[in-house]
Amino acid sequence: MRITFGTVLWALLFIILIGYAIFWLYNWMKRKDAATMLSQAEFDQTKRQAQVIDVRESNDYHSAHIVGARNIPYSTVSQGGVPGLNKKQPIYLYDNGVTMAGRFANKLKAAGYDNIYILKGGFADWTGKTKRREEEE
Template sequence: MINFGMVSWIILIVVLLVWGGFWLYSYLLRKNNATMISQEDFQQTMHSAQVVDIREANEFNSAHILGARNVPYSTLQQGVPGFNKTQPIYLYADMHNLTGRVAKKLREAGYEDIYILEGGMSDWKGKVKRAN
């Protein structure tokens, strides 16, 4: 006879382990391939960096950090465009798991100064360009 209470606990534990593993993987991608940067530091130094929004075009077009360039994650899957290797790259999106993947791809392509905005676009308090 199947004990559905036990099965429910097993399913819950498996889901938590998978979620925890995904979170750890995303964290390690970010930690090993980029430096997290606070909003304050981002705002103070973004004028000397390449600010890259990796969200899809429709998200970028609705609102983005003023001065950012849109290079969607889906585009980066086909290859890394020619960024300037002498300037830092500041990445942001809504989810950190995407920025970690992009940072890894950039690191593998020879880029070294890679930063990820803490909190991403969803926590951004600076200037934003919005669609009309």
């Protein structure tokens, strides 16, 4: 059997795709273990009893964010400790999707926090009330 460059290329592509699928599945399982996903309706109806955290970078937060949210960028948590949040109160996280919020949830879970929730679809899909930069000025 003769091995061609095309065969090697296809095998390499297959290995990369399998690796990516395993990586994605691992992160999904960790996020699922650390936090519960909330629909927009659930998030909006119950956010007043929770600590709503926008994990996007500060410039994204200041351009627009969910009303009542405070900004704790994931980059600050990835570099060190977890911020002082109330462990007895639910924590609602969101970013533009769910990737950074999932990572943030994993850090919180490792630090002993429970009652962690993530907005399904993130801020990109949010249709509720927001505060925009023009409104702050």
